[in-house]
Amino acid sequence: MNTKNNMCRLITDKVLLIAAFAAISLSVFQIWQGITADLSAPVFRPIHLSWILILVFFTLPLIKSQQSSFQYLFGRSLDLLCIIAITWASYHIVSFDYGDISFLMDGLTTLDQLSGLIIVVLLLEATRRTVGLVMVVIAVMFLLYAIFGDILPSNVASKGFSIEEIVRFHIYSTNGIYGAPLAIAAGVVFIFVLFGAFLQVSGAGKFFIDASFSIAGKYRGGPAKASVIASAALGSISGSAIANTVTTGALTIPMMKKLGYKPEQAAGIEAAASTGGQIMPPVMGAGAFVMAQFTGIPYSEILLVSIAPAILYFGCTLLYVHLMACKLGLKGMEITEKISVVLKNGWHFLLPLLLITSLLLMSYSPILVGIAGCVAILVAAMCRKHSRISIPVFIQGLKEGALLALPISVACGTAGIVVGVVGQTGIGLQFTQFLMALSGGYLWSVLGLIAVAAMILGMGLPVTAAYIVLSIMAVPSLTELGVGLLAAHMIVFWLSQTSNVTPPIALAAFAAAGIANCSPMKAAVQAFKLAQGFLIIPIMMAFSGLIWMEGENTEFVISIVLTIGLIIAVAGSIEGRLLTVLPLYSRVLLLLSAFSLLAPNHFINIAGLIIILMITFVNYKHSKASGDQQVQKS
Structure with missing residues (x-):
């Protein structure tokens, strides 16, 4: 038994070493592609996704090591077979001759179809391991609709496509899996996730948290207000509300509890604040870059119109935090570091943020801006003796960036299936007509239905995937009722964030509850109350001119x-x-x-x-x- 256990540990160590090398190599490859743009979309996107899938099967085994040695070894053998299959299928797809358009008339060969099916099936399995089963079920339902749509009632029917047609559309084009969502994830999102990883390993994250406590710690309910400010600073850069909750919450939640906040209140505050980071410029998470792609509006314009709503959201959250502190009779922290001392030690960490904000507003390529930000944070860290990072820490940043991108790229690849089926079958128009009929053509009703749909989708989908699915289905309904294109996308984008704080499944609140050692449901209720801005502000976007337009x-x-x-x-x-x-x-x-x-x-x-x-x-x-x-x- 000990021999088998030792073998399992040895295999695990070797696999993790290989995975670390693959993750570091992926980050280097992404930076090289971002600078040179040598590879075309039909080549780069399959390479990126295959690399991501291989990392998923390396780092998230089918059978955990806690199971019996035989089961673990059997599971690892299956993972290895999946990795080999991904490598073979991706090589076949990358080397496919897109110049010979005869495949559009004659169809795909058996090997072409097999390669495509392997990628579809293993992408869904990787989605199950990283995101959860719900998103897999949604993607499979859309695929089944594309195949069997011709036998459905006429009001929801589609043509009904063969397996060959579906594989050709979703794999051998840039409309399905390798479509716009994956393009954004493989390009600009990956680079900014890497930028966030460098911020963390360089110590910039600690600087922003310390600065937040210096600014707000001495006021009533200080740690809670510091949590809100720190999350506003770090949330958009981390690319994940859950990651932000865990990062800042590890410090802020215990301090809030010590001050007198109930555990569920501390967890709710952190979850609401961390979720707000996804709508805070300059980065705003992955969804904002997808929005730029979908609308054709420059990211610099989206950034500008997002500033005021984001400030209003955090102002709303701070107000609730203050009222909560007044109710509990709480005071501020007795001892806080002077802001001048914190700035003296870490002012150089502000320079990379100022740089990327300026470059984004000047409409430079977001990918190049992200790479410039990565370089800037490394240079800034090296300028001060106490913040210099070693080669191992730099390599750690490369590895962490790649691993943090896994669920984003996988979710975007699977969301591409949904987007592709909507485009291939035309179900989006039918859904719009259904939504309009159900709402009676009233904007109030449409907003309510979209909010409910966002909460339901958010129970199983990451925020970015929920936004992608909801935007292609619901935005046309809003524009038909006179809401501008950008405002409609912003409304859907904001409502999609509610999944992190809305019971019964509130992922950010549940993560915070684990730190606070309280009931996840109680934490979710508190988070929902504190995150009222996610409902109030989209309403004002629809009924007023809260989305700034030139001349208004x-x-x-x-x-x-x-x-x-x-x-x-x-x-x-x-x-x-x-x-x-x-x-x-x-x-x-x-x-x-x-x-x-x-x-x-x-x-x-x-x-x-x-x-x-x-x-x-x-x-x-x-x-x-x-x-x-x-x-x-x-």
Whole structure:
């Protein structure tokens, strides 16, 4: 038995060593391709995906080592066969002669079809291992619809395609698996994930967390507010709400609990804040780059219009955190590092962020901007003695970047199946017609249905995949009702984020609950309450001019004011307090005023704002009076 266990450990060590070498090599290859762009899309994308799939089968075995030695060795043998099959099939696809268009008329050969089927099946298996079974089920359902669509009722029927036609469309073109979602994941997203990995290994992540505590730690509920600020700084760079939750939460959640927050409150705060990082410029996670590809709008423009909504979201979260601290009677941290000291030690870590923001706003290629950011963070780290990184740490960054990209590339490849089936069968138009009929043609109803669909999809899909699937199905419904193209995509993008904080399956909240040692469901409820901005702000995007357009500055400013009023009204009515406790009638008035801010009439909007201001002013007077009375008693 000991001999078999030793053999298992030896095999595991060897496999992990090979996987580390493959991960480092992938990062080097991606940087080389980003600089030279030597490989065409039909060559580069299959190479990238095959490399990703091989890493998945190396790092996520079919059978865990905790099982019996025989089962583990058997599982590893199957993994090796899968790796060999991926290598053979990908080589066949890369060497396929796309110049000879006879395959479009005569069809694919048996070997061509076999290669394509191997990639489809093993991509789905890799998706199961990295993302979960739900996304596999969704992709398989779409494939079955493409095959058997001709036997369905006429209102949902499609032509019905053969296996050869499906393989040809999804593998031997840039429309399916190797389509736009994978192109974004293999290009700009990978580079920015690598940039985030370098930020972490260089110590920049710790600098942003320390700076957040210096800025907000001394105020009421300090660690919670620091968590929000740190997540805003780190969230968009990490590329994952869950990764951000684990990274910052490991420090902030214990401190919040020590200050007096309940464990589920601490977990909810961290989850809501970390999820918000996905909508915070300059990087905004993978979905924003997909949006640029889908809309044809430059990323620099998407970045600009996202700044105000992102600030409003974090302002909303900070407001809830403050009200929660007031309810619990919490104070700030007694001892915090001076911000001047933190900046003195880590100001150089700000330079790479300033660089990539400037270059993105100047409309440089996002891939080259990401590579420049990677170089900049390494140069910045080497400029100061205390932050210099060694060769092993640099190599660790290359490895971590590749491994962090695995679930993103796999999810985007599988999402390409859904996008491809929608394009091949035309089901997107039918879904749009169904959504319009079900909603009665009202924007309110469509927004509600999209929000529900986003939450359901988010139970099994990563945020980026949920956005891709939802955007191709739901955006046409919004544009038909007069919502602009960019605003429609932004609404869907924001609503797709709710999956991380919405019960019954809230991935970021569940990750935070593990750190806080509390009930995942209670943490999810708290996170959903704190992340109200993900519902409030998309509503304002639809019903006001919150998405800035050139020449609409007045409407944009009005929309910001109305959104702030809406955030305060909803928070006060839910929490039952602003500066002090609110009576029931004030909470009811705030709720009614919130609805008035959504009216298309500015006079009604102004009336609602006046009521909110009056309630806030009266509440301030009461809080001041109660404070004076306490001072007199003491």
